[in-house]
Amino acid sequence: MDPALRILIIEDLDLDAQLLVHELTKAGYAVEARRVREEAEFCAALNEAGWQLVVCDYQLPRFNARRALELLRAHDPELPFIVVSDRMGEEAAVEMMRRGAQDYLLKIDLARFVPVVRRELREVEHRRARRQAERQLQRLSQVVEQADAGVIITDSAGRIEYANPALTRLTGYTREELYGQTPRILKSDRHKPAFYAQLWRTVLAGDPFYAVFANRKKNGELFYEEKTITPLRNEAGRITHFVSTGQDITQRRAAEEALRQAHAELERRVVERTAELSAANARLQELDRLKSEFLATMSHELRTPLNSIIGFTGVVKSGMAGPVSDEQQRQLGMAYSAAQHLLTLINDLLDVSRIEAGKVRLEKEPFDFAEVVGVAVGQLKPLAQAKRLVLRAQLPPGPLPMVGDRGRCLQVLLNLVQNAVKFTAKGSIDLVVRVEPEAVRLDVIDTGVGIKPEHMGQLFEAFRQVDGSARRAYEGTGLGLYLCRRLILMMGGEISAHSVYGQGTHFEVRVPCTLPAEVTDDSSLPPEPPNHVCENSVG
Amino acid sequence: MSAKILLVEDNPENRYLFTFLLKRAGYTVRSASNGCEALAEAASMVPDLVIMDIQMPEMDGYEATARLREDPRFDAVPIVGLSAFATTGDHERARRSGFAAYLAKPIVPEDFLREIAAYLPVALRP
Numbered sequence: 001m002d003p004a005l006r007i008l009i010i011e012d013l014d015l016d017a018q019l020l021v022h023e024l025t026k027a028g029y030a031v032e033a034r035r036v037r038e039e040a041e042f043c044a045a046l047n048e049a050g051w052q053l054v055v056c057d058y059q060l061p062r063f064n065a066r067r068a069l070e071l072l073r074a075h076d077p078e079l080p081f082i083v084v085s086d087r088m089g090e091e092a093a094v095e096m097m098r099r100g101a102q103d104y105l106l107k108i109d110l111a112r113f114v115p116v117v118r119r120e121l122r123e124v125e126h127r128r129a130r131r132q133a134e135r136q137l138q139r140l141s142q143v144v145e146q147a148d149a150g151v152i153i154t155d156s157a158g159r160i161e162y163a164n165p166a167l168t169r170l171t172g173y174t175r176e177e178l179y180g181q182t183p184r185i186l187k188s189d190r191h192k193p194a195f196y197a198q199l200w201r202t203v204l205a206g207d208p209f210y211a212v213f214a215n216r217k218k219n220g221e222l223f224y225e226e227k228t229i230t231p232l233r234n235e236a237g238r239i240t241h242f243v244s245t246g247q248d249i250t251q252r253r254a255a256e257e258a259l260r261q262a263h264a265e266l267e268r269r270v271v272e273r274t275a276e277l278s279a280a281n282a283r284l285q286e287l288d289r290l291k292s293e294f295l296a297t298m299s300h301e302l303r304t305p306l307n308s309i310i311g312f313t314g315v316v317k318s319g320m321a322g323p324v325s326d327e328q329q330r331q332l333g334m335a336y337s338a339a340q341h342l343l344t345l346i347n348d349l350l351d352v353s354r355i356e357a358g359k360v361r362l363e364k365e366p367f368d369f370a371e372v373v374g375v376a377v378g379q380l381k382p383l384a385q386a387k388r389l390v391l392r393a394q395l396p397p398g399p400l401p402m403v404g405d406r407g408r409c410l411q412v413l414l415n416l417v418q419n420a421v422k423f424t425a426k427g428s429i430d431l432v433v434r435v436e437p438e439a440v441r442l443d444v445i446d447t448g449v450g451i452k453p454e455h456m457g458q459l460f461e462a463f464r465q466v467d468g469s470a471r472r473a474y475e476g477t478g479l480g481l482y483l484c485r486r487l488i489l490m491m492g493g494e495i496s497a498h499s500v501y502g503q504g505t506h507f508e509v510r511v512p513c514t515l516p517a518e519v520t521d522d523s524s525l526p527p528e529p530p531n532h533v534c535e536n537s538v539g
Numbered sequence: 540m541s542a543k544i545l546l547v548e549d550n551p552e553n554r555y556l557f558t559f560l561l562k563r564a565g566y567t568v569r570s571a572s573n574g575c576e577a578l579a580e581a582a583s584m585v586p587d588l589v590i591m592d593i594q595m596p597e598m599d600g601y602e603a604t605a606r607l608r609e610d611p612r613f614d615a616v617p618i619v620g621l622s623a624f625a626t627t628g629d630h631e632r633a634r635r636s637g638f639a640a641y642l643a644k645p646i647v648p649e650d651f652l653r654e655i656a657a658y659l660p661v662a663l664r665p
Binding site: 299300301302303304305306307308309310311312314315318320321339343 | 550552553556557559560563594622623644645646647648649651
């Protein structure tokens with residue numbers, strides 16, 4: 001059985017209300033009726049959901065049909081409203097219909113009541129559906145109208161039937177100018193015919209076509225649109241319309257293009273700069289190579305005649321080539337030592353340039369440090385004796401095994417002791433060797449002129465003899481101590497000096513028993529000696 | 540009997556100096572002024588020791604030494620290198636290239652003679 005028909009009756013007379021219910025019941029309806037007499041009651045009832053019909057008496061003592069209809073329509077525009085009256089003029093009836101009543105009946109003609117109800121119950125459904133569809137359509141058209149995307153709807157032949165404000169704003173065409181045209185009105189020369197052919201093939205096959213379009217505005221300006229063209233089909237499946245929605249990406253493309261150009265420019269400059277740098281680097285390497293080659297050649301060219309000078313001086317001086325007078329002997333001696341001195345200069349200069357180019361590689365072989373001390377003392381003893389100086393070495397008993405560069409250790413020792421002999425007029429030079437954990441400590445102590453406190457800081461610098469006036473008194477390159485320090489640092493050791501001016505100088509050297517792992521690259525060394533290695537005990 | 544020494548040296552003054560020293564010490568000396576001459580001279584005299592300058596025009600000391608080392612006739616002949624390049628790298632290269640020893644120029648006469656003698660059998664020393 002159908003659910004009960006819910007009916008709201010506005011009627012002051014009990015009997016009339018019952019009559020209406022009776023009519024419906026008689027026609028087979030199950031009825032759930034509510035009778036109200038006045039506005040407050042009516043409003044309360046309206047707040048309940050599910051009413052299907054309102055029947056209202058035209059003449060009411062405390063309410064009236066016109067007001068009731070007004071209230072109902074505010075509440076529900078579709079709910080059927082039927083006016084019932086004892087006697088109702090044509091004019092009043094028309095007025096009520098105009099205000100939204102569905103029908104009117106005279107109480108004496110209630111035979112029409114049931115058919116009217118039946119008809120209204122049917123029609124209200126249609127009205128509701130239509131109303132909803134209209135509302136939906138309205139919402140949809142608002143969406144399209146207010147959308148940010150440009151929308152064009154064409155018929156199946158491609159004629160524009162609709163364009164939204166976003167599109168007219170974008171293109172500069174009015175709707176009137178667009179309607180009836182095809183979207184070709186926007187076409188630019190930027191796409192090949194194949195592009196449009198592909199478009200038509202796709203949409204006619206019923207598929208959406210997606211692409212970036214380069215189109216022209218009414219003023220000829222080019223713009224870029226990211227567009228989707230979708231075919232619309234009717235219920236029979238036939239394509240009736242095409243909808244194009246597009247987003248203007250002109251600015252985005254311009255920004256992307258600018259970014260790409262900036263990138264390309266940056267890349268170009270990086271490449272350019274890299275090329276410049278690598279060219280400069282190649283030039284520097286070439287210069288460095290030329291310098292090394294030059295030094296090697298010069299070294300060779302300087303030593304070759306020196307070989308003859310030293311060799312022949314030695315030959316003549318030794319009497320091998322015939323007897324030599326004492327005076328000749330003395331003079332040859334001076335020539336011989338001058339040549340030896342020249343050789344030292346050449347060797348020192350070569351060493352400095354090689355160390356600064358990072359080209360000196362230290363040997364890493366086992367040797368006896370005690371033996372090296374012995375060799376150094378042996379070589380310099382004659383020099384010390386010639387000046388009536390005492391040269392003593394104090395060593396722990398037995399060998400002092402080390403791993404490293406014996407030749408460079410000897411060079412350092414010879415340099416330090418030779419230096420001490422050179423700057424000492426009378427007294428002694430003492431070499432004290434001690435074993436420390438993992439290292440050998442060497443002290444070279446002389447009783448020479450000493451170093452003034454203000455010259456202490458420059459002691460280990462290249463091309464510097466601490467006192468300008470000393471340069472004349474004590475010949476030398478001024479490279480000896482610099483070389484010593486560089487070599488000792490390469491060995492992972494340290495050197496420092498103390499001096500009391502006028503009383504003597506004390507050099508303190510510490511060399512690890514084993515060379516550090518990496519000793520060839522000395523580019524990280526500071527160009528100037530750090531202060532801690534040249535402390536001054538006189539201060 | 541004293542040793543036969545082949546001296547290879549391009550610089551005429553130095554060639555004269557070394558020849559003088561060696562002859563004076565009692566050796567028999569033949570000399571050559573480059574590597575090519577040295578190979579020819581070595582083949583004809585079969586020396587007891589070769590003193591080889593390293594930097595020479597035409598054929599340098601490394602190549603001449605390599606050639607001599609290929610020849611079994613000179614297997615027992617020590618070759619002492621002489622160079623005015625006094626760098627560690629040269630020492631290493633000389634050692635690898637078949638030289639028995641390497642002396643840096645300039646030489647000191649007494650030291651030079653002592654070194655040379657050290658590479659000869661006692662019977663051949665002057």
